[in-house]
Amino acid sequence: MVKKRVPDWLNSPMWSSPTSPPPKSRSQSPPPPSSSNGDRIGSYLPKSSSIASYDYSLNEPHVTLPPPASIRPVPTPRTEIRDSSTRSSSSDNDITSSIDDVSRQAELLQELSRKIVNIGELRRLASLGIPDAAGIRSSVWKLLLAYLPSDKGIWLSELTKKRSQYKHFKEDLLMNPAFKAACVCTNSWILNVSVASQSEITRKLEDSAYPKNGDQISEGKGLLARSKIPHGEHPLSLGKTSIWNRFFQDSEIIEQIDRDVKRTHPDMHFFSGNSASAKANQESLKNILIIYAKLNPGIRYVQGMNEILAPLFYVLKNDPNEDYAVNAEADTFFCFVELLSGFQDNFCQQLDNSIVGIRSTISKLSQLLKKHDEELWRHLEVTTKVNPQFYAFRWITLLLTQEFNFADSLHIWDALLSDPEGPQGTLLRVCCAMLILVRRRLLAGDFTANLKLLQSYPSTNVSHLLYVANKLSSHSTH
Structure with a gap:
């Protein structure tokens, strides 16, 4: 697969380096993650698969990037959810997208200018997408995450x-424990020294610990004698504290x-x-x-x-x-x-098999697909035996950051963070919509083809994807 370039606005000269190395190709994968307590992805991959060379890395981008002008074309409204394998590139859609962005930007700025921000209205506007050029996504996300209160005062x-x-x-x-221990010993002169001066402090500590010209360490200065070091601060201490x-x-x-x-x-x-x-x-x-x-x-x-x-x-x-x-x-x-x-239970291995763990969340996605497209659900999980854990684990735990290019993932997050009941409901609907949008290819594929497709999701029209996800929400209420 030929990797498209990163959109120019994401690599602005404002933070770029003229001598930075070229982007790594997909063939130059980083070394496999260590099998530390933090590595859980491998346990959810199929035990045996014919895709022996497939890259399961968390960190390598594997979906190509569209040119900036076509990042967010607005789809023609539909009342029927169908498989979508092509992207609209008509100038009418681009013009409509620009007009909608300008209009939404004005509405968002107006809402942010109020003394008391209407969070409900802000959620509605943000769920439609926040224009990249507005420079307001930062403030909107802080409000949606309740980091900023609605009262601007x-x-x-x-x-x-x-x-x-x-x-x-x-x-x-x-703070390094050696420095922290030293602080305990010399707090008489260190209290008013900032953290930024740690190197200077360390030098003074060394000077006081190793006096020059045979000078003796005066009482109350420098490091404590070994016998006076608190047990909990000793490097060989095994105490929990x-x-x-x-x-x-x-x-x-x-x-x-x-x-x-x-x-x-x-x-x-x-x-x-x-x-x-x-x-x-x-x-x-x-x-x-x-x-x-x-x-x-x-x-x-x-x-x-x-x-x-x-x-x-x-x-x-x-x-x-x-x-x-x-x-x-x-x-x-x-x-x-x-x-x-709202997602921490998905990261807690002890809760994997509980009603709030990752397996339960993946099961909810499976049930959602069965509700909206039982034919596709049956083909995937019964006929071809593609366990949703093989692809949905990464989709859900990483909030789709690895399935789309960076620019598109920001627009998906606009919708996720706008959900008043928390991001997980919208996340599951977006995941379900991802399956529906490639249903023709999935229905025609076997285990190997479908697993490869879902573990390397194809480039798609994110606006239409969010439209389909929203339709699933509407259908669920009937």
Whole structure:
């Protein structure tokens, strides 16, 4: 398959690096993920399959990208759900799309200008898609995720409080235990020193620990004698409350996060490359994921969370409001926590077989397909025996970020985040619509062909996909 280029607006010179390496081809897959606690994808793949060479990587993009002008053509309204294998390219549809985008942009801006934002109306408008050029997706998503309250009068105080809280998280959870232990010993002179001065602090600690010219360490200065080091702060302590013990336990997860972050969207200069901005963005992703893992010991980090975090951080970091862009890391963390709160059971391996776990969610998708297209359901699951876990596990846990190009996934997320009952209902309808849109090919295929098709979903008209998903919602109410 020939890979189309990334849309130009996603690789703006604003964050690109002139010396960045070319995008990796699909044949240059990253090394297989380690079999750590975070790797769960493999357990849901077929035990034996003739597709021996198929790439199951979470991180390699495998769907081609459309040119920017055809990202969101508006389909002609239909009353019948049919298989769609071609994309409309008529100039009439492009013109209609532009007009609709301008109109929706004006409506969204008007709603955002109100003192009290009508969240219900905002959801309705956002579910139709947020124009890329508007520069307002960041604010809309924060409102939809309830990070920003509807009362604009308290936005500043709420943001100040949350950003301060995140700063404390970074100080408490990302600090090296050696430095933290040293702080305990020298708090008389370290209290007023900022985190940014850690290198200077370390130098002073070393100077005080190893006096020059035979000077003796004066009482009350430098490091404590070994006999005076609290047991919980000793590097060999095995206590559960020991900061060193926690540090060594966390190291494996941190290494996994580092590997996954470096593989996140390698075809986008925003996330990948040698530029200072790309490296800073990677560092922000790592900080957020490490802090989330430490604050959520029941889930910690699961491979693929980086793919869910990436769209959030991209949107918030590119907010035209400079203050919002500067504080994107803190804002993204809380939005990420809120988004995962509705999906975290899918990441908890202990709940896989429960009524709230991933298998139950996949079962709901199977039931939804059976309700709307029993013929297709029977062919997939009975005739060709394609277990939905083989493809839907990734669709659901990664919120479709790996099935579509980045630009289209943002528009799908507009609809997911607009659902007043939470994203999962809309997500399942979109997944069901994906099956219906390729039903002719699925009905004609065997196990091998269908599995390959669904694990590498073809390029499609996302506007029409969302239209079909919405029709499924309408049919469900009758």
